[in-house]
Amino acid sequence: MSFLSNVLTGVSLGSIYAIIALGYTMVYGIAKMLNFAHGDIIMVGAFMCFFATGKYGLPPLVSVLLAMVVCTTLGIVIEGLAYRPLREAPSLAVLITAIGVSYLLQNGAQLLWGADTKTFTPIVSGALSLAGGRLNISYISLLAMACCLVVMVCLTLFTSRTRMGKAMRACSEDKGAAQLMGINVNSTISMTFAIGSALAAIAGVLMCSAYPVLSPTTGSLPGIRAFTAAVFGGIGSIPGAFLGGILLGIIETFAKAYISTDLSDAVVFAVLIIVLLVKPAGLLGRYVPEKV
Secondary structure: OHHHHHHHHHHHHHHHHHHHHHHHHHHHHHHOOOOOOHHHHHHHHHHHHHHHHHOOOOOHHHHHHHHHHHHHHHHHHHHHHHHHHHOOOOHHHHHHHHHHHHHHHHHHHHHHHOOOOEEOOOOOOOEEEEHHHOEEEEHHHHHHHHHHHHHHHHHHHHHHHOHHHHHHHHHHHOHHHHHHOOOOHHHHHHHHHHHHHHHHHHHHHHHHHHOOEEOOOOOHHHHHHHHHHHHHHOOOOHHHHHHHHHHHHHHHHHHHHHOOOOOHHHHHHHHHHHHHHHOOOOOOOOOOOOOO
């Protein structure tokens, strides 16, 4: 039963990583940039839900929707103010800006809400008991897995069936050609940031419900791990982000259970290095030769 319990824990944790990784892979797939402030948007979403439920007594669903609205707005503002002026700048300039935005959000959160660690109230509580009580699955774990599946399916259908989704794919292939075809590239990229930031809010609430601590640096490490998951699965690929997140959660859980809690991150990154040596584009990524 312990093995099965670890599998379920890993899938639950991996589902949260996958939701964050889907936000990373959406932004990279369309805008071709790494938004390292994504992890801190997770933190903002968690704080919004924390205050909405704890201070103002709003229902959990309303609090989550409020967090999504705030994070969506924040993502659009960040893209418009920090990233859009650098659209034609070297990738290094964009990367440094993303790191700067990340520190800005962390320090802004410390000024607004304090640096102390807060106890987050889970949006759902309780557990489902199976096998005569020998196996317990928390409802938040089930919710995380269900949300991950729904998000992946919805994103896949959105990018393949809707007009905006097709515009995103066109911008991903060639922004110049997409603009010549009448696609508003700026609006399309802003929509991508909006979707990614809304997913960050959902992930932040799920993560803090599963591990109920919250601080201004809450999103940093999960953001890095989720970025690792996106690269692991093939960054730019929606199924790849999903697969990478799930596998990362399972590997991390089993490393903590059977190797060492302190070495779990080392094991995760060692597996990532091995996979990238064998398949540089990631598990489901495809190699695209650079045009000269």
